[in-house]
Amino acid sequence: xxxxxxxxxxxxxxxxxxxxxxxxxxxxxxxxxxxxxxxxxxxxxxxxxxxxxxxxxxxxxxxxxxxxxxxxxxxxxxxxxxxxxxxxxxxxxxxxxxxxxxxxxxxxxxxxxxxxxxxxxxxxxxxxxxxxxxxxxxxxxxxxxxxxxxxxxxxxxxxxxxxxxxxxxxxxxxxxxxxxxxxxxxxxxxxxxxxxxxxxxxxxxxxxxxxxxxxxxxxxxxxxxxxxxxxxxxxxxxxxxxxxxxxxxxxxxxxxxxxxxxxxxxxxxxxxxxxxxxxxxxxxxxxxxxxxxxxxxxxxxxxxxxxxxxxxxxxxxxxxxxxxxxxxxxxxxxxxxxxxxxxxxxxxxxxxxxxxxxxxxxxxxxxxxxxxxxxxxxx
Amino acid sequence: xxxxxxxxxxxxxxxxxxxxxxxxxxxxxxxxxxxxxxxxxxxxxxxxxxxxxxxxxxxxxxxxxxxxxxxxxxxxxxxxxxxxxxxxxxxxxxxxxxxxxxxxxxxxxxxxxxxxxxxxxxxxxxxxxxxxxxxxxxxxxxxxxxxxxxxxxxxxxxxxxxxxxxxxxxxxxxxxxxxxxxxxxxxxxxxxxxxxxxxxxxxxxxxxxxxxxxxxxxxxxxxxxxxxxxxxxxxxxxxxxxxxxxxxxxxxxxxxxxxxxxxxxxxxxxxxxxxxxxxxxxxxxxxxxxxxxxxxxxxxxxxxxxxxxxxxxxxxxxxxxxxxxxxxxxxxxxxxxxxxxxxxxxxxxxxxxxxxxxxxxxxxxxxxxxxxxxxxxxxxxxxxxxxxxxxxxxxxxxxxxxxxxxxxxxxxxxxxxxxxxxxxxxxxxxxxxxxxxxxx
Numbered sequence: 001x002x003x004x005x006x007x008x009x010x011x012x013x014x015x016x017x018x019x020x021x022x023x024x025x026x027x028x029x030x031x032x033x034x035x036x037x038x039x040x041x042x043x044x045x046x047x048x049x050x051x052x053x054x055x056x057x058x059x060x061x062x063x064x065x066x067x068x069x070x071x072x073x074x075x076x077x078x079x080x081x082x083x084x085x086x087x088x089x090x091x092x093x094x095x096x097x098x099x100x101x102x103x104x105x106x107x108x109x110x111x112x113x114x115x116x117x118x119x120x121x122x123x124x125x126x127x128x129x130x131x132x133x134x135x136x137x138x139x140x141x142x143x144x145x146x147x148x149x150x151x152x153x154x155x156x157x158x159x160x161x162x163x164x165x166x167x168x169x170x171x172x173x174x175x176x177x178x179x180x181x182x183x184x185x186x187x188x189x190x191x192x193x194x195x196x197x198x199x200x201x202x203x204x205x206x207x208x209x210x211x212x213x214x215x216x217x218x219x220x221x222x223x224x225x226x227x228x229x230x231x232x233x234x235x236x237x238x239x240x241x242x243x244x245x246x247x248x249x250x251x252x253x254x255x256x257x258x259x260x261x262x263x264x265x266x267x268x269x270x271x272x273x274x275x276x277x278x279x280x281x282x283x284x285x286x287x288x289x290x291x292x293x294x295x296x297x298x299x300x301x302x303x304x305x306x307x308x309x310x311x312x313x314x315x316x317x318x319x320x321x322x323x324x325x326x327x328x329x330x331x332x333x334x335x336x337x338x339x340x341x342x343x344x345x346x347x348x349x350x351x352x353x354x355x356x357x358x359x360x361x362x363x364x365x366x367x368x369x370x371x372x373x374x375x376x377x378x379x
Numbered sequence: 380x381x382x383x384x385x386x387x388x389x390x391x392x393x394x395x396x397x398x399x400x401x402x403x404x405x406x407x408x409x410x411x412x413x414x415x416x417x418x419x420x421x422x423x424x425x426x427x428x429x430x431x432x433x434x435x436x437x438x439x440x441x442x443x444x445x446x447x448x449x450x451x452x453x454x455x456x457x458x459x460x461x462x463x464x465x466x467x468x469x470x471x472x473x474x475x476x477x478x479x480x481x482x483x484x485x486x487x488x489x490x491x492x493x494x495x496x497x498x499x500x501x502x503x504x505x506x507x508x509x510x511x512x513x514x515x516x517x518x519x520x521x522x523x524x525x526x527x528x529x530x531x532x533x534x535x536x537x538x539x540x541x542x543x544x545x546x547x548x549x550x551x552x553x554x555x556x557x558x559x560x561x562x563x564x565x566x567x568x569x570x571x572x573x574x575x576x577x578x579x580x581x582x583x584x585x586x587x588x589x590x591x592x593x594x595x596x597x598x599x600x601x602x603x604x605x606x607x608x609x610x611x612x613x614x615x616x617x618x619x620x621x622x623x624x625x626x627x628x629x630x631x632x633x634x635x636x637x638x639x640x641x642x643x644x645x646x647x648x649x650x651x652x653x654x655x656x657x658x659x660x661x662x663x664x665x666x667x668x669x670x671x672x673x674x675x676x677x678x679x680x681x682x683x684x685x686x687x688x689x690x691x692x693x694x695x696x697x698x699x700x701x702x703x704x705x706x707x708x709x710x711x712x713x714x715x716x717x718x719x720x721x722x723x724x725x726x727x728x729x730x731x732x733x734x735x736x737x738x739x740x741x742x743x744x745x746x747x748x749x750x751x752x753x754x755x756x757x758x759x760x761x762x763x764x765x766x767x768x769x770x771x772x773x774x775x776x777x778x779x780x781x782x783x784x785x786x787x788x789x790x791x792x793x794x795x796x797x798x799x800x801x802x803x804x805x806x807x808x809x810x811x812x813x814x815x816x817x818x819x
Contacts, residue, residue, distance in 0.1 A: 023713045030702050037695075048691065051684035052431070057598075100448045109446055126683040153444045182436060182678040184447040240598040241532045245431040252427060253692055256420065256773045260413055260699045263765070264706050267409045271710030274402060278714075278721070334694045 021315055023275040024353055027268040028319020029326060032349040034261045036327035040339045041257055044331070045250055046214050050093055053124045054210035055242040056224055059235050074099075074205040075234055077193070083230040084211070089223055091214045094122035097206040099196050103166040103189075105154055111188045112164060114196025114206075117145060123212050124181065131158045131177035144173035144191035148180050162189065166199045217247030269356045276308060276360025304361055312357030316350035323349065381738075385745050396750060399796070402714040403754025404761060406707030407792050411762025413703040414787070415778050416769060417696045423774045424692060425630050428685040429480055433529045433626035433678060435663055437462070437482075440674045445623075448600070452487040452623060453504075456570065461621035464609070466670055470627070471516040473665040478630040478657050481528025483509055484622035486612045492605060493567040493586070494559060503553055504604040505568060507612020507622070510539040529628045533601070537562040537593030542608045547589040552602040554594045564591045568605065570615040587611060627666065627675075631659040633686035633693075659686075704791065711792070712799030715747060719803035727812040736808040743804055747796040755792030759785050 058080055060073035077097050084095050096119035103112045117134045120127070134143060144162060156162065162173045173191050180186065197203050213220050220238050228236040283304060290300045324341055331339030389396060438445075439460035446453040462484070470479050486507040491500035509525030516522050525542070526533060540546035547566070554560055567586040595606055613619045632638075638658035642650060653661055659682050663675040719726075729739055763780035770778030 023709060026709055027706075030706055034699070034702060041695075045688065048688050049684060051680065051687060053680045102446055102453075108444055110444055111446055111448055124680065126680040128679060150444060180676075180679065182676040182682070183680070184445070186676065187445045187447050237598055241432055244532050245428075248430060249424075249427055249688070252773055253424070253688075256416065256692075256769075257695065257699065259769055259773070260416065260696070260703065263409045263412065264699070264703050267405055267703070267706045267710060270405055271402065271706065271713055274398060274710065275713045278398075330695075330698055334691050334698065 017279070017311070020275050020279045020311060023272050024312060024315025024357065025319040025322065027272040027356075028316045028349050028353050029323040030268050031265055031352060032320040032323030032345050033326040033330065034264060034323075035348060036324060036339060036342055036345050037330060038258060038261050039342050039345075040327075040331070042216065042250065042254060044335050044337075044339070045253060046216060046246075048335075049242075049246045049250070050212055050214060051126045052242045052246065053126060054094075054212050055220060055239050055246070056211040056213050056227075057237055057239060058209040058211070058227070058231065059237075060208075074202060074207060075209075077204050077206045080206065080209050080231060080234065083227060084209075087223075087226060087230065089213075089226075091219065091223060093212040093214055094119045095209060095211045096120065096123050097193055097209045099193060099200065099202065099206045100188075101166060101196060101200045103164040103199065105150075105162060105164055105189075108154060110150055110154075110164075112166075112196055112199075113188050113190050114193040114200075115190055116193060117143065117190060120145070120190065123210060124185075126181070127185070128180040129177045130180070131175075133177055142171060142173040142191060142195050143176040144189055145177040145179050146175050146190070147186040147188050148178055149186045150189055151175075151178050164189070164199070167201075169199050169201075171195055171199055216250060217243045269352070272353070272356045273360045276311075276357045280304065280308070280361045305358060308357045308361040309354050312354035313350055315357075316353030317346075319353065320346050320349040381741065381745070384742050385749070388742070388746055389749075396718075396746075399711070399714045399718055399747070399750050400754045402710040403750060403792055403796065404758045406710045406795070407755045407758025407788050408762035408765055409703050410700075410707045410791060411759050411784060411788050412766040412769060413696075413700040414784055415763065415766035415781055417693075417700045418781060418784075419770065419778050420696055421632075421689060421693055422630075423770070423778075424689055425632075425685070426480075427774070428689065429628050429630065430531055431681050431685065432532070433483070433628045434631065434659060434681045434685065435627040435629055435666065436676045436678055437625035437627060437666065437670060437673050438623070438676070440672050442674075453489065456488055456616040456618065459623070461618055461623060462625065462670070462673060464620045464622060467625070468514050468516045468522070469669040470666060471514075471520075471522050472518065473662070473669055474654065475629070475657050475662050475665060478662065480628045480630060481524040482625055482627040483525050483529045484609055485624040485626070486609060486616065486618070486622040487604075488570055488612050488616045490568050490570050490605070490615060492557070493569075494557065494564075496567060496586070500569070501557060502571070504600075505570075505612055505615060506601055506604045506606050507609040507615075508606060509542055509609055512542045512609075529626050530597070533595055533597045535593040535595045537591075540592055540606070540608055543610070544608070545587065545589050545611065546592045546608070547611075548593045548595045548606040549591050550602040550604050550606065551594055551596040553605060560591055562591055562593055565589065566591060568607075568615065570617075587615065629659065629662050630657060631662060631682070631685070632657045633690040634658060634660070634682070635690075707791075708795040708799070711795045712802075715796060715799035716803040719743065719800060719807055723807070726807050730812040739807065740804050743800055743807075744797060747800050748793055751792040751796040752789060754796075755789040756785075758792065759788045762788070 058075070060075045081095070081097065084092065096116045097114075099114040101112055101114075102109050104110070121133045129145070133145065146156060146162065150156070154162070156175055158175055158178065160175050162175055164171050164173065173189075173195075179190070193206070197205060213223055215223070220243050224236050224238050287300055291297070324345060328338045328341075331337060439462050441460050443454065443459040445459070464484065467482065467484065470476070470482055473479070488505045488507065490503060490505040492503050493500050511523050511525045511527045513521045513523055526539070535548055537548075540548055549557075549560060560566060565588050567588055569586045589607060589611065596602060609622060613621060638653065638656070638660050640653075642653055642660075642664060645653060654665075659677050663677060667673060667675045726739055766780065767777040770776065
């Protein structure tokens with residue numbers, strides 16, 4: 001009986017219901033799209049911040065000798081990278097060892113950094129490169145990437161050969177890429193670590209390692225702490241310029257988007273509430289009739305609540321699907337990659353919609369006090 | 380007659396108007412605040428991004444290759460080119476002078492440090508710079524700039540040096556190797572050239588006594604150096620009034636395809652547009668014009684990150700603003716629709732008395748318009764207050780209300796209220812008065 005009545009009610013007033021369903025669906029759509037966006041924005045933004053390059057540095061401890069151009073204390077390459085490997089954190093975007101020596105190109109001293117060339121594009125996505133990051137290694141060819149000031153100073157061009165010497169040892173490297181970084185890197189030459197280690201006579205040794213780690217400032221310092229525990233003899237520190245500014249900016253952006261989302265959520269909820277309240281008020285006649293036929297108020301109210309609840313759930317469900325599609329589109333539009341789907345959006349949106357719809361139907365309870373005759377007279 | 384009908388409708392049943400008016404007020408308040416924030420956020424966030432530090436680097440053009448590792452230049456003092464300090468005021472005369480938030484010159488000098496006149500010398504780099512120096516601008520004003528603006532993340536324990544005093548700030552790593560050096564201690568520095576023996580013989584210049592006033596931690600190569608006022612580093616190196624590198628922090632607009640184009644290949648109108656936009660490329664071009672013989676480079680990592688995130692957050696906020704406008708429209712439309720439905724009996728009576736559909740529509744729309752103006756105006760005030768507090772909580776300073784938005788919001792409110800009642804009015808025109816009056 002209850003269900004039949006409910007069905008009749010839903011079918012009977014199709015015209016008026018359209019407005020309410022439209023409000024519910026579009027409300028749920030906006031809410032679920034914004035919630036999805038809000039949940040994902042931190043991950044998206046931390047990814048964007050990786051443009052800043054390395055944010056974690058492993059270096060030999062503070063007791064390093066402080067001396068002019070001479071290389072300071074060194075660390076063991078395999079030891080440092082074994083520790084990074086063993087932690088296996090997916091947040092690590094890139095990790096590269098660095099060994100700096102000052103070599104001579106003809107008469108000009110130039111800083112040569114031995115590193116893993118293939119890690120550089122991930123580590124420093126902001127660098128502009130002319131040519132290539134790496135080339136498939138050919139026989140007897142040592143590729144190098146050269147900063148643009150070095151190129152200008154030494155009159156080099158892509159493909160030319162760079163003759164470098166260090167304490168009597170020499171090497172011939174082929175220039176495969178010219179880097180524009182806008183920093184000290186413009187004055188440096190980057191080549192394979194092994195070759196620099198050979199020249200310097202320091203096999204297996206590196207000066208420092210740089211890591212690019214994704215996450216909030218808290219995540220990064222936690223990772224740094226774990227890495228430091230695994231590498232007690234070295235110093236692991238976040239680059240404060242990057243992490244501090246990143247954390248601060250991230251908080252502000254999140255707060256900004258978050259507070260705007262809350263405003264819109266409140267507005268949408270209010271709109272749905274108003275529509276549902278209007279819908280409920282239109283049912284006065286039905287209430288009067290049921291009461292006149294001897295229905296108990298509790299039962300009548302329960303019936304309407306169920307009606308409104310079903311509406312809310314259905315509207316919420318459809319709206320959530322549409323909203324997730326909308327947030328996908330927004331993610332594509334804003335970040336170039338789709339926003340990952342969060343399943344908790346579904347129950348959250350539906351629950352919110354049901355709650356709002358029920359709240360909208362609450363005025364019906366007041367009708368319990370109304371005499372049926374008054375309603376029938378049309379007052 | 381028409382006016383009286385509209386007035387009567389407001390006077391007789393104000394309760395019915397309250398719902399629509401409330402929806403208008405809330406909707407327009409949210410629309411106003413999101414629009415205000417969206418308009419302002421670019422400037423605000425760009426300023427926040429300056430906490431990342433400088434985004435432009437100025438070096439001498441005819442320079443030898445710097446031997447620079449981890450931010451410290453290890454070239455001997457007599458090698459390479461220098462820039463002159465006296466020209467720096469000109470930076471505040473370029474077209475976008477107000478966007479130059481600060482600049483800091485750097486001069487690195489290899490030196491020896493002694494704890495007392497006769498103690499063992501320690502080799503270290505001395506970094507000469509400004510903390511908060513007054514720079515004379517050619518228009519007669521002063522501009523205070525230095526590390527305090529361009530390197531805000533450098534933290535000092537104790538205090539920073541005064542730019543005109545014989546004081547210094549010691550890097551934390553260097554301080555760790557020199558036990559006994561604390562704030563208040565006097566140390567002696569002498570310049571050295573790399574030809575000197577590792578022991579660091581007293582150089583050509585006389586030792587300068589400096590008072591340590593703080594320990595700085597930069598998480599960079601400067602931790603291993605001694606930071607001194609620029610004038611002292613110039614005295615040590617024998618290059619008075621000169622420096623090697625200048626870091627500039629400028630407020631910029633995110634780069635786009637237009638800003639990346641070669642200014643020499645632009646048409647005059649395009650060139651003017653480019654010159655008069657605060658793109659990082661046009662600001663660096665303008666700096667180059669006032670500081671001839673320099674090379675102005677964009678610090679890619681900072682500039683690109685800033686540009687990308689700014690443009691993304693900007694787009695995001697416009698989408699959220701659109702969503703807010705949509706939600707506001709929805710709220711107003713839904714409530715107007717309900718009012719028309721609620722007043723079916725009234726419409727029935729009017730129709731029965733011979734009112735035409737257009738008259739009924741006219742009365743309703745006039746009411747909606749009145750409500751839209753009132754609701755929009757109140758909503759604008761509420762929204763401006765909301766944006767103020769939102770700006771204060773997010774950026775620390777309140778967002779100033781934009782009066783230009785007032786007519787925009789009124790227009791949006793009118794359109795939304797108008798469109799919202801069109802559909803139900805169309806339905807009302809099909810009403811048959813008889814069943815309505817029967818109460819069906």
